[in-house]
Amino acid sequence: RKEVEQDPGPFNVPEGATVAFNCTYSNSASQSFFWYRQDCRKEPKLLMSVYSSGNEDGRFTAQLNRASQYISLLIRDSKLSDSATYLCVAPNQGGKLIFGQGTELSVKP
Amino acid sequence: DAMVIQNPRYQVTQFGKPVTLSCSQTLNHNVMYWYQQKSSQAPKLLFHYYDKDFNNEADTPDNFQSRRPNTSFCFLDIRSPGLGDAAMYLCATSRATGKEPYEQYFGPGTRLTVT
Numbered sequence: 098r099k100e101v102e103q104d105p106g107p108f109n110v111p112e113g114a115t116v117a118f119n120c121t122y123s124n125s126a127s128q129s130f131f132w133y134r135q136d137c138r139k140e141p142k143l144l145m146s147v148y149s150s151g152n153e154d155g156r157f158t159a160q161l162n163r164a165s166q167y168i169s170l171l172i173r174d175s176k177l178s179d180s181a182t183y184l185c186v187a188p189n190q191g192g193k194l195i196f197g198q199g200t201e202l203s204v205k206p
Numbered sequence: 207d208a209m210v211i212q213n214p215r216y217q218v219t220q221f222g223k224p225v226t227l228s229c230s231q232t233l234n235h236n237v238m239y240w241y242q243q244k245s246s247q248a249p250k251l252l253f254h255y256y257d258k259d260f261n262n263e264a265d266t267p268d269n270f271q272s273r274r275p276n277t278s279f280c281f282l283d284i285r286s287p288g289l290g291d292a293a294m295y296l297c298a299t300s301r302a303t304g305k306e307p308y309e310q311y312f313g314p315g316t317r318l319t320v321t
Binding site for chain 2: 138
């Protein structure tokens with residue numbers, strides 16, 4: 098099992114839609130998780146940190162399910178500018194942050 | 207204001223010709239990381255510095271070296287670049303890691319082309 102695994106993409110959604118990505122992690126002791134956004138040929142930018150059951154920032158909500166070892170990212174009212182690759186990050190047993198391969202989102206007019 | 211700066215943004219080098227990429231930070235973070243990212247892949251950690259302590263990943267080729275002369279600066283040296291080393295190189299920083307790691311902040315990256 099991969100240490101961090103994400104939904105395969107790409108996700109193609111219309112503007113205004115709600116879309117959710119899932120990410121599973123293997124280290125059951127993990128306490129902190131991160132979602133990054135990466136635009137094409139740019140660096141990853143921190144979108145959200147998740148330290149407890151979840152986090153919400155405007156249209157973005159992250160939820161953590163420890164029993165099933167997954168975190169999700171929900172985007173409401175999608176904008177064209179939300180088109181990007183979303184990277185899920187979780188620590189492994191050694192404390193090193195492991196990046197998922199990313200989920201590509203394309204929001205269409 | 208830029209917090210993690212990488213230079214150059216684009217680098218073209220010849221096969222086998224040594225190249226150095228630089229990273230600087232204004233965050234005063236203890237930890238600095240170097241990642242390699244190829245198209246449609248996750249960033250791959252090469253090594254990191256915790257203050258002056260160097261931590262190499264087991265699968266990082268010897269061709270890749272790093273130096274951290276002070277808190278603010280970190281360098282990535284590729285001694286003999288091969289065609290397979292063409293990639294985006296990302297520098298990142300974070301606060302000191304404790305029981306749980308802190309979020310990392312990335313520089314804009316250096317895109318390396320090997321001819």
